[in-house]
Amino acid sequence: MTDMYQQQSGIPPQRRPRDPYGHPSQPFTRAAPPVQTRTKTIIIPPRDGTAMTALRGTAYVLTSLASLLFIAVVIYGYVQLGRAQAALEQLGGGFPSIEAPATPGAVLPPG
Numbered sequence: 001m002t003d004m005y006q007q008q009s010g011i012p013p014q015r016r017p018r019d020p021y022g023h024p025s026q027p028f029t030r031a032a033p034p035v036q037t038r039t040k041t042i043i044i045p046p047r048d049g050t051a052m053t054a055l056r057g058t059a060y061v062l063t064s065l066a067s068l069l070f071i072a073v074v075i076y077g078y079v080q081l082g083r084a085q086a087a088l089e090q091l092g093g094g095f096p097s098i099e100a101p102a103t104p105g106a107v108l109p110p111g
Helices: 002-009 050-091
Strands: none
8 A cells, every 4th residue: 555655656666665674665465365175074062961951951940930930929919919909998998009099188088
């Protein structure tokens, strides 16, 4: 790139920049890419032992059960919260429900 710039700028060859050893700088020629002489080697990974296969299966089953248990606990908690709100509303307590939140300054009916 520098050589092209210097040719365009009109700098004579003897005035061009020199490398630290005093030789005129020349652009590098590109070498041809190396030829691949080796054949491709297929690497087969070692097989897992039966213990690793069993451990992987056990981890998969336990993870799935933990996910299902979490979903069941969330649904159970939601149902129990709804039952508790319904029971408090029947008792006449002023516990606000999700459907009818409490409004400030509202007068509760005598109960």
